[in-house]
Amino acid sequence: MNRSEYNFQRCKLCGEITAKPTYNLIDSTVYTCRNCDFHFLNHLDSNSEKLSKITQLDEKSRKYIESRFEGSVQLDPERVELVQKYFDLSRCKTLDIGAGLGQFQLLLHAQGAEAQGIEPSSIRREYAREKSNLNLRSELVDNHFWQTGFIQHFDLITLWDVIEHVDFPRETLESAIKLLKPGRMLFLDTPSREVLSYQLSQQIYRFVPGKMSLFLSSFYSTSPYGHKQIFTPQQLFKLVENLGLEIVFSARSYTNKLFSNHKIILAGRKI
Numbered sequence: 001m002n003r004s005e006y007n008f009q010r011c012k013l014c015g016e017i018t019a020k021p022t023y024n025l026i027d028s029t030v031y032t033c034r035n036c037d038f039h040f041l042n043h044l045d046s047n048s049e050k051l052s053k054i055t056q057l058d059e060k061s062r063k064y065i066e067s068r069f070e071g072s073v074q075l076d077p078e079r080v081e082l083v084q085k086y087f088d089l090s091r092c093k094t095l096d097i098g099a100g101l102g103q104f105q106l107l108l109h110a111q112g113a114e115a116q117g118i119e120p121s122s123i124r125r126e127y128a129r130e131k132s133n134l135n136l137r138s139e140l141v142d143n144h145f146w147q148t149g150f151i152q153h154f155d156l157i158t159l160w161d162v163i164e165h166v167d168f169p170r171e172t173l174e175s176a177i178k179l180l181k182p183g184r185m186l187f188l189d190t191p192s193r194e195v196l197s198y199q200l201s202q203q204i205y206r207f208v209p210g211k212m213s214l215f216l217s218s219f220y221s222t223s224p225y226g227h228k229q230i231f232t233p234q235q236l237f238k239l240v241e242n243l244g245l246e247i248v249f250s251a252r253s254y255t256n257k258l259f260s261n262h263k264i265i266l267a268g269r270k271i
């Protein structure tokens with residue numbers, strides 16, 4: 001696929017040429033698919049020049065990383081707990097895709113797992129090396145590094161808050177599943193499109209087209225590694241089943257609080 005010439009009328013989920021520009025945001029447009037109703041932004045990181053500009057871990061980027069750190073690690077203990085319901089982690093070979101600062105990986109290490117991680121952002125990798133002595137890999141999961149040396153290698157693959165950020169989620173998941181041993185498991189979570197704020201935004205946009213994107217712009221971003229697509233639970237379940245996983249667990253939130261059903265959490269076993 002020539003990513004620099006990607007035709008956004010081609011739906012990133014079903015592959016049909018049935019996507020239409022639907023919601024105009026400030027610097028981008030959300031395309032919606034007439035065939036499968038997938039919603040995605042007309043922006044790819046692989047086409048972005050912004051990415052190459054942030055390469056150094058300096059005082060400013062260090063502060064930014066630290067300010068975002070708190071929120072991103074809060075869920076990790078619950079994620080480990082979830083994984084442990086299905087796994088004795090000791091001696092498991094694990095791969096965390098989109099590892100961030102490697103915090104989840106550190107928790108798996110502590111349980112005795114042989115844990116590896118992929119993180120595309122060089123400043124996050126550098127930070128993880130500096131703070132935790134972790135060597136996160138830069139090669140993306142579809143890179144030949146993984147696809148030649150690690151086929152059916154891992155017992156556990158995790159993608160926490162990742163598939164909404166990648167350019168091509170179907171291809172990312174497909175590549176990840178190839179690295180999984182048969183019978184072993186993939187866990188992921190991602191924001192859900194079935195939340196009130198998203199649905200309200202769509203309805204208001206219909207009445208005041210072009211002027212009121214309301215909360216929609218908070219769901220998507222053209223920033224490096226920003227959100228490029230938001231799934232409904234049904235779309236995601238169907239996708240992972242098509243890619244060869246049997247869904248063994250799904251939920252809409254980590255804690256049982258009212259109104260916290262803003263996520264899609266799922267675990268699938270490779271058939």
Ligand SMILES: [Zn+2]
Nearest residue numbers: 011014033036
């Ligand atoms: Zn589609």
